[in-house]
Amino acid sequence: MIESYERLMAFIQKHLPDPFYLEGDQRISPRERMFREVISNILIHREYLNHYPAKLVIESDRVFTENANRPHGYGVITPTNFSPFPKNPVIARFFREIGRADELGSGVRNLFKYYHAFSDAPPELIEGDIFKIVVDVSKIARQVTPQATPQDERIKRILAFCEEPRSREEIQKFTGLKDRKYFRRNILNPLVEKGLLLLTIPEKPNSPNQKYYSKKNNGKIIPHFTPRVTPQATPQAPPQVTPQAGEKIEGLNEELKQLLEIIKINPGIQVKDIPALLANRSLKTIERQLKVLKEKSLIERRGSRKTGGYYLKEN
Template sequence: MMISEQLKSIIRDGEGLTVEFKECRTQINRDVYETVCAFLNRNGGHIVLGVDDNGNITGIDADALPQIKKDLVTALNNPQIINPPLYILPETVNIEGKILLYLNIPESSQVHRCKGKIFDRNEDGDLDVTNHPDAVAHLYIRKQSSFSENRIYPYVRLEDLRTDLIQRVRKMVRAENPNHPWATMNDEELLSSARLYQHDYQTGKEGYTLAAILLLGKDEVIQSVLPHFKTDAILRRVNLDRYDDRDDIRTNLIESYDRLMAFVAKHLPDPFYLEKDQRISLRDHIFREVVTNMLIHREYINGFPAKFIIGTDQVVAENANRPHGHGRINPSNFTPYPKNPVIARFFKEIGRADELGSGVRNLYNYTRIYSGGADPQLLEGDIFKIIVPVTPQATPQATPQAENDKISALLEYCIEPRSREEIQEFMGLKDRKHFRLEILNPLIQEGKLFLTIPNKPNSPNQKYYSHLKDPNHV
């Protein structure tokens, strides 16, 4: 979601290669769609409605806002206006008491047309290059050479994809947005809207793409197309020469994500952490980003097998990459580049990925808490590598105030009598002995937790309740 301060900064910097302002006080300017097309064909960008060419905030009429938003969404999904169509929701932002609409247009892996014309972008604005064969050819070459996910397999049929996964996708997007267009589309319409079925106007090829096969293909189809495809999840703590546990994953990207996150849950701790009075999973926030990055930004044509290795003091994820630079990424000044925009957009629609760039910042923020102040490392090269430090003794909230917060949450949880297993799970602790000696027994001795069966402390039916609850009520 665009924060008003971020949008103010974009407006202050003015129009340029990736920024365009449109007034649109009571209706949409006709050239808005030309800019959308140009941004899709070039580097993506920001379109702000309710701002004039000089950067003055003029605002959108409140009465006209619902119709403008409806017209935008309808037009962007209409192949007669934008082809291939684009699913995107404009975001409403209030600045200085005025209403603006913000559109974040991604760089596309395809060449788009606006009302039959091809537009490109430079510092001076949108360019109609339809009648300039060299410029059009350059666009196609740049798109095809950049994104192997667009490789077309004309002999792949709908029956080679898993219809149960397509149905699952409908449920996932509906959970993110009950009005998502994919929820009511048939299979062919959904796949076309997701850009998983394409037509190459240079070669005449038409069909399902590598992205479609990776996301939704049957296992045997994936292995036929990419025999080297796999993600190797490895636990290596005791047997350093081989492994202690392993999952050799050779399935679609949706279920690959499920299996990698299950491997994380099986072998990595999830310490108790409160954020704004709500318990969140630091582990899942961190490794959701790591796993997603492995799956959506990999160069799949490269035969290098992706690896996810859990060691004694760190987790290392590495995958083949088409680099936009070399060396360690600095989160304060890095520029994110889409490696597989179709796959990335698909993951975003089903709720498995954030806006490009935001996930990296979250990764840094949460890793510092999870790992006792240590930063992750993101290394860009032909092999992209993420290293997340994991310190066994790390306690994410080690300050006295944080400890008090944990205990307060536990006591609130135990207003109703709870078993030892329930309390331990609530605290995110696996070591039963540590839990009894360091947490449960001290709380009982301090008179903060009470036994429901005080005469039989070792009873299998024993439960514990806090001093917040009246013992006579038990």
């Protein structure tokens, strides 16, 4: 949970400018004051029995979050109508003790105190079965005027090349760079950290079978994280299956096609590693679907019971 907090704060710091702001004669960080509360809300007040994935999305003119919730009421929350209510008091107390949160209710007050640094419009807090926070950042968006650079053009070419999953070796060869260490540190890792390249095996970033692919998301920057204490994972959706010559995928539903694609881009994958790549699908369901694919002679299992994995079956 601490790691999730730090990764989300780092994501905000990387992608959202921090406007100049004076409180009295002291400069403070409104970005830190506001989004510390937003991220704490995601982790502290989440309904962990609900499988709805937590979201934090940065768009060109707003930042919004969605989080599973056990509502104490319904509707828009304002400083005048809200009453603090501890939904996970043990987690809230732990965050206060380690200095990641203040007293109960401080989040709403800080959001409405510092929002003027980002916009003339106040934030929206909407309580329901899904708790939503929307922070307008149009004021700083107007101040940012990015200019294209050769590095930007290189990134565009890499992302276009990676619309199909590619290995590190394939991407490095495509860029023409010879130094593997330089390529990984200055090209590949930053693209992954920014969420521009996704991992086919996100829970094993150093897997020898790892591949990377880009995802079109309508201009949104979407972080992919899995809070360690949540019962569900934020899924990394596999690319859609594109039938190739000789492939026998007729009669398969979308779930079976997704599973087939996972095996296609991760040859030798073990069944225990598959649930992390598929949203809201239990291990028991995956085992049943693997059996269907085997019966249709689309896949086969190779190797020992302990270390073996699944492969596409050769025609």
